[in-house]
Amino acid sequence: MLANGALGQAGNKKDINIALIGAGTQGQVLMNAILKLGRNSGVKFRAVCDIWEKGNLRRVSRILNAYKRYGHKGTAYVDYQEMLEKEKDLDAVLVATPDFWHAEHTIACFDKGLHVYCEKEMSNSLDDAKDMVLAGRKAGKLLQIGHQRRSNPRYIYCKDKVINEANLLNRITNISGQWHRSRAACVDLGWPKGTDIPAETLKKYGFDDMSQFRNWRWYKGLGGGPIVDLGSHQIDVYSWFLGNALPSSVMASGGVDYWKDHEWYDNAIAIFEFPTEKGLVRASYETLTTNSSNGYYELFMGDEGTLLISESAGRGEIYRESWVEETKWDPWVQKNYVTLQKASVKAEVKEGDDEVDVRESATPALYRMPIEMKVPYHQPHLVNFFDSIRGKAELNCPGEIGYETAVMVLKVNEAIAEGRKIELKPEEFKV
Amino acid sequence: MRKRQSDQVVDIAAKTIADAHHFSHEAMATVYELYIADEDDDYARAGAQAAFAEVDRLELEMSRFLSNSDISRLNAAEHGEIVDLGMDTFECLRRAKEMHDKTGGAFDISVGALYACWLDEDRRLRVPSAEEIEQAHALTGMDHLEIDEEDFCAKILTEGVQFDLGGIGKGFAAEKVAELLRDWSLEQSLVLAGASSVLCVGVPEGMSGWPMKLRNPEKRTEVFARFDLKEGAVSGSGRQKGQHIIDPRSKKAGPVEGRLAAWSIAPDAIAADASSTAFMMLSDEEIRDYCLANEGTAAIILPQVGSDISSGQAVKSYGQWNQRKLRT
Numbered sequence: 001m002l003a004n005g006a007l008g009q010a011g012n013k014k015d016i017n018i019a020l021i022g023a024g025t026q027g028q029v030l031m032n033a034i035l036k037l038g039r040n041s042g043v044k045f046r047a048v049c050d051i052w053e054k055g056n057l058r059r060v061s062r063i064l065n066a067y068k069r070y071g072h073k074g075t076a077y078v079d080y081q082e083m084l085e086k087e088k089d090l091d092a093v094l095v096a097t098p099d100f101w102h103a104e105h106t107i108a109c110f111d112k113g114l115h116v117y118c119e120k121e122m123s124n125s126l127d128d129a130k131d132m133v134l135a136g137r138k139a140g141k142l143l144q145i146g147h148q149r150r151s152n153p154r155y156i157y158c159k160d161k162v163i164n165e166a167n168l169l170n171r172i173t174n175i176s177g178q179w180h181r182s183r184a185a186c187v188d189l190g191w192p193k194g195t196d197i198p199a200e201t202l203k204k205y206g207f208d209d210m211s212q213f214r215n216w217r218w219y220k221g222l223g224g225g226p227i228v229d230l231g232s233h234q235i236d237v238y239s240w241f242l243g244n245a246l247p248s249s250v251m252a253s254g255g256v257d258y259w260k261d262h263e264w265y266d267n268a269i270a271i272f273e274f275p276t277e278k279g280l281v282r283a284s285y286e287t288l289t290t291n292s293s294n295g296y297y298e299l300f301m302g303d304e305g306t307l308l309i310s311e312s313a314g315r316g317e318i319y320r321e322s323w324v325e326e327t328k329w330d331p332w333v334q335k336n337y338v339t340l341q342k343a344s345v346k347a348e349v350k351e352g353d354d355e356v357d358v359r360e361s362a363t364p365a366l367y368r369m370p371i372e373m374k375v376p377y378h379q380p381h382l383v384n385f386f387d388s389i390r391g392k393a394e395l396n397c398p399g400e401i402g403y404e405t406a407v408m409v410l411k412v413n414e415a416i417a418e419g420r421k422i423e424l425k426p427e428e429f430k431v
Numbered sequence: 432m433r434k435r436q437s438d439q440v441v442d443i444a445a446k447t448i449a450d451a452h453h454f455s456h457e458a459m460a461t462v463y464e465l466y467i468a469d470e471d472d473d474y475a476r477a478g479a480q481a482a483f484a485e486v487d488r489l490e491l492e493m494s495r496f497l498s499n500s501d502i503s504r505l506n507a508a509e510h511g512e513i514v515d516l517g518m519d520t521f522e523c524l525r526r527a528k529e530m531h532d533k534t535g536g537a538f539d540i541s542v543g544a545l546y547a548c549w550l551d552e553d554r555r556l557r558v559p560s561a562e563e564i565e566q567a568h569a570l571t572g573m574d575h576l577e578i579d580e581e582d583f584c585a586k587i588l589t590e591g592v593q594f595d596l597g598g599i600g601k602g603f604a605a606e607k608v609a610e611l612l613r614d615w616s617l618e619q620s621l622v623l624a625g626a627s628s629v630l631c632v633g634v635p636e637g638m639s640g641w642p643m644k645l646r647n648p649e650k651r652t653e654v655f656a657r658f659d660l661k662e663g664a665v666s667g668s669g670r671q672k673g674q675h676i677i678d679p680r681s682k683k684a685g686p687v688e689g690r691l692a693a694w695s696i697a698p699d700a701i702a703a704d705a706s707s708t709a710f711m712m713l714s715d716e717e718i719r720d721y722c723l724a725n726e727g728t729a730a731i732i733l734p735q736v737g738s739d740i741s742s743g744q745a746v747k748s749y750g751q752w753n754q755r756k757l758r759t
Contacts, residue, residue, distance in 0.1 A: 188477070
């Protein structure tokens with residue numbers, strides 16, 4: 001045993017006792033991020049709930065029970081109401097179920113006086129999303145929405161230091177972003193033989209069959225398709241980096257063009273207009289499920305510089321427009337706000353030289369941010385939630401913010417369906 | 432710890448394997464491949480997809496190239512720091528320690544500093560100074576890491592040691608994939624982790640085993656052994672195309688010479704992966720002793736032509752290799 005004395009603290013009153021509803025891939029990502037906080041995190045799993053008894057529920061329950069010495073416990077439940085009834089000492093719940101269950105699960109937790117960390121999209125219905133925020137306010141409990149980039153130190157650094165303080169991009173005029181996923185990563189999920197959820201259970205929880213349960217993201221009424229699954233995170237960053245600006249309109253195109261038997265658009269391209277104090281920012285976003293070129297990133301373009309940022313580890317670049325003198329950025333390099341990776345190559349006339357040196361094409365100067373992501377991607381956002389419960393922090397993505405993003409994202413699907421530009425009024429984003 | 436990704440182990444052209452479904456996926460800087468014999472094409476494909484998702488998940492946990500992986504967190508930890516790990520990384524570290532002990536320190540995941548000292552930026556061999564070697568050795572060795580026997584954590588006893596699961600991670604991932612395929616009742620399958628590590632999950636009905644071949648990496652047309660893999664794993668290690676393997680056991684050892692390639696056959700892919708690297712540097716006697724001490728293990732060594740070691744017959748084999756029925 002390496003750490004001493006810590007184990008006796010399991011069940012300590014200062015601990016935040018939590019349960020997980022929805023133990024699929026995303027639920028497991030959250031669980032792992034918490035387990036890696038270690039035995040002294042002050043956060044203890046008590047229970048897990050999932051309707052896939054022979055799949056997710058068994059796996060996650062076993063893992064949690066294996067961490068018994070850390071004070072975790074994985075009592076397994078299929079019925080979330082039974083779990084909330086029987087687990088008397090919970091403080092908070094992580095909700096990572098399919099989108100169409102978020103509201104019911106979240107509101108049930110608030111009714112029990114528990115704090116909630118709910119995965120994005122907070123709901124597939126804006127009415128339900130609104131009800132979640134209202135229920136949290138009524139209960140006086142916290143609602144954190146899982147836009148985890150809002151707690152990512154690299155993103156926070158770019159927003160606070162690079163964009164706001166150093167103002168290296170100057171006037172941001174455009175944003176673009178994408179999440180391109182390969183065909184191979186988007187084929188329908190299967191499940192091992194002999195692990196099917198009983199038909200009556202599937203029906204009770206709103207699924208036609210096992211295949212729909214596994215691939216709920218593609219179905220109307222259950223999920224929202226790739227624009228919601230992937231785009232939501234990034235469109236949220238658009239707004240956040242612009243100071244939580246809200247778009248005045250959205251237009252979009254998309255369709256079920258490639259995949260068979262899917263209800264939601266397998267590719268979507270959207271254009272938002274964000275009025276800001278500095279002027280209009282026009283932002284495009286594209287998500288594909290057939291091709292992975294260039295992966296995923298967000299690109300902020302100002303008249304003096306460009307910021308490329310991605311959650312993907314290590315991907316972050318800042319470019320100075322070639323007409324902007326290097327000396328203008330030098331003070332920020334000296335202050336170590338950014339580091340110069342590669343100076344620009346110019347065919348300029350050097351001092352003491354009276355000829356133009358013709359050589360390779362000019363390339364823009366490349367800078368990097370001196371900050372790395374050193375913990376699991378979702379960990380800082382979860383820690384922000386737990387710290388907020390302890391009164392030591394404020395939520396980085398409270399329900400109100402999550403709602404704004406839900407409006408932006410769900411309106412993309414609406415714009416595609418209606419084939420028109422949708423105007424958005426500020427009051428539409430208010431709960 | 433570096434392995435060349437090649438088709439030196441598997442006889443892909445053999446007809447017997449052609450009836451199985453074949454799937455491939457890029458991960459861990461190599462290509463993972465699966466051969467699955469199952470009547471249901473769609474089911475086999477879904478199983479393969481789940482298997483590849485598992486490999487991707489493990490890569491996020493264990494890659495030293497990702498700043499927030501478990502291994503990067505270990506590599507960045509301060510002296511005395513206890514790093515809480517995921518179950519998978521923890522288990523892999525535990526096996527790495529075990530293989531380190533079993534191979535007398537020849538297999539070592541703490542060799543980051545040593546490789547940085549012996550190889551330049553283009554991974555070409557350089558001549559380090561005695562001081563550089565001294566410093567690198569001060570940061571090499573499994574005694575710099577204390578693995579908790581009961582919990583999922585490890586303590587860094589020396590700051591700056593650079594761990595690299597490159598010589599065992601693929602074998603570990605192959606075992607996790609096999610576990611998943613068994614859960615899916617897809618036991619009649621073969622897992623290839625970059626073709627340098629191959630694991631037989633089970634033999635399809637009507638086949639005597641998965642057909643393997645071993646060939647001379649310097650003369651690729653020269654196949655010197657063919658056999659059927661019926662259980663366990665086979666792994667190959669070599670230093671083709673200018674790759675180098677550094678012997679971590681002593682300051683005098685340095686880059687391995689005298690061996691062109693080594694193969695290990697072992698009951699599981701983790702042991703095969705790690706021991707094939709060790710076989711590149713262990714002496715003939717040490718390899719023989721290793722095979723005697725570890726049930727179900729065999730070694731095949733291809734000495735470098737013209738080197739001292741190659742004075743005897745060209746290919747040397749140890750352990751339970753000769754009992755294997757070679758195909759002709």
